[in-house]
Amino acid sequence: MSRIHPNRSPHLVLIGGGHSHAIALKLLATHPIPNLRLTLISDVTHTPYSGMLPGYIAGFYSYEETHIDLPPLAELAGAEFIHDRAVGLDLERKCVICDESSPIPFDYLSIDIGSTPARNTVPGAAEYTTPIKPVPEFLQVWQQIEATVTQHPDSPLTLAIVGGGAGGVELALNVQANLQRRYQAAGQPKENLTLHLFHRDERLLSGHNAWVSRRLEKILRDRGAIVHLGENVKEVLPDCLICESGLKVKCDRVGTSIFWVTQASAPPWIAASGLATDERGFILISETLQSVSHPFIFATGDIATMREHPRPKAGVFAVRQGKPLYKNVQRLAAGKSLLKYVPQRNYLALIGTGDKSAIASWGRLGWQSPLLWRWKDAIDRKFMQQFHEE
Ligand SMILES: Cc1cc2nc3c(=O)[nH]c(=O)nc-3n(C[C@H](O)[C@H](O)[C@H](O)COP(=O)(O)OP(=O)(O)OC[C@H]3O[C@@H](n4cnc5c(N)ncnc54)[C@H](O)[C@@H]3O)c2cc1C
The missing domain is CATH 3.50.50.60 (FAD/NAD(P)-binding domain)
Known part of the structure; x- marks a missing residue:
């Protein structure tokens, strides 16, 4: 100095x-x-x-x-x-x-x-998955997927998300909400989307309380997502994920439709x-x-x-x-x-569930309400407002 x-x-x-x-x-x-x-x-x-x-x-x-x-x-x-x-x-x-x-x-x-999510420990992950970060690269793939569903709503699509922490779960809920809405708007069944979520622990969002984990798992399953708990992905192929248990799941290739949202590196x-x-x-x-x-x-x-x-x-x-x-x-x-x-x-985590509702997680407490979404929306808009005014 x-x-x-x-x-x-x-x-x-x-x-x-x-x-x-x-x-x-x-x-x-x-x-x-x-x-x-x-x-x-x-x-x-x-x-x-x-x-x-x-x-x-x-x-x-x-x-x-x-x-x-x-x-x-x-x-x-x-x-x-x-x-x-x-x-x-x-x-x-x-x-x-x-x-x-x-x-x-x-x-x-x-x-x-x-x-960025660590991808170097799983063979094939760096080649065949899209990490959530850097965000611009992720958004490019995401926009390709949105366009594909809009242009071909009669074609089913299978996506996978690896990582069941807060980021992975929130991504899953919001990806699912968007694509299911697109299918339905085109007069197609929302079941045209198959979404797999892989998580190595026995419960989602293991850093949060058990109520929040169970609630988010139930919402995902109720909306048709396939949640694989206790499954450690050990290899990724161009159109397939292989877990340590032997489970193999096939995915479509629109861009790279396996999203990687694992531990930060x-x-x-x-x-x-x-x-x-x-x-x-x-x-x-x-x-x-x-x-x-x-x-x-x-x-x-x-x-x-x-x-x-x-x-x-x-x-x-x-x-x-x-x-x-x-x-x-x-x-x-x-x-x-x-x-x-x-x-x-x-810290208070407010997790959006993709339907203008949110779940609050604070220590051992958890709560879900559309009011929480409105509160989160107001906080986030206020935060961004400071960058939009001269
Ligand atoms: C789907 C998802 C949802 C999330 N939701 C929440 C949430 O609701 N609440 C929450 O608290 N956390 C959330 N997180 C976690 C949150 O995204 C990160 O903790 C947060 O973005 C970290 O902020 P940061 O300032 O460290 O870096 P970032 O926000 O990642 O910003 C880093 C910036 O640096 C730039 N950059 C990177 N490398 C270089 C380089 N080599 N040279 C020049 N520039 C570079 C990047 O382009 C970027 O602009 C979420 C994460 C995910 C994946």
Whole structure:
């Protein structure tokens, strides 16, 4: 940190327009930090808001309503926007290595690039499945599937989702709701869709209470999904999934109609850069959101693991880290000591069921109601509103 020339503004580079960076940029726009040069490197111009992504898949929201337009946000914050993908870090020379641009030097760095479902442990998964993240690639396949059902509603379709955590279950419910509606609108039976959901544990959403798990399983089964519990997918073929139990399930190939929504993983270049990571390759950070090995680097959201306060990889934590990140950058620029941030231990999960109803999960409590959907919808719209106003 002492290497900064006294007559030059320090350069803060942000990699990824994830939830924390979106909030921090918004704060930088309204409360600029004097003498700080800013750059945002993002591999997309529009970043999805995770809370509304399932509702977008169900068809309740438009693309604009569910995505944050990063270049104008960066401009408002006084940041240069670089549309590129970071692929490495040179920590000695303090440079970000990108796919296309020449190395981008920084004084301070902040990383909020999210995570992707791990696909390297199951043969065939990387070749024959579509991961839910990166979201733009997933949406491309999803739009192909929507178009196929709209154009050929008399043809049955078989899809599979691997992963029965909150993301996989919410995806299943919303994919099913959308496609069944399309079949019915064309005068075809909703049974034209066969949807398989594979989960290695004996109950869905094992991190939530038993009522929530059972309720979601019942909704899926009642709507005709085939839920395979205690089934570990061990191999994927172009049109077939094979489980450790010997179960084989055939799927159609529209794009790649097997969706992969398993445990979050970090890109290998993070650990390869020399940053201290946890055992899964996520950046280990302290309570000040700084890397424990390289304090000139901040990290937030899914890509970071708080050493003292590990939490599930959920958007709610990424959102909450946005303000403390901004505050600590502000304090760093002013030469003040950084503040500690302790994330909440419990959080309220609101899981949309694809029919404008939602299930709330809070500790041992669970509840389902259309009122919860309206509440979730209001919270999510309010969150996005701040990025739609100048
Ligand atoms: C179907 C589904 C539903 C979910 N619903 C919820 C929910 O309701 N509530 C909740 O709390 N969580 C939910 N989650 C989890 C949530 O999506 C993540 O925890 C959250 O998105 C993490 O936010 P983030 O800021 O870490 O990263 P992200 O939101 O993933 O953003 C990362 C950004 O960085 C960009 N990026 C990635 N790599 C690079 C790179 N190398 N160079 C430049 N840019 C890069 C990406 O394009 C993206 O714009 C859901 C997940 C799924 C799969």
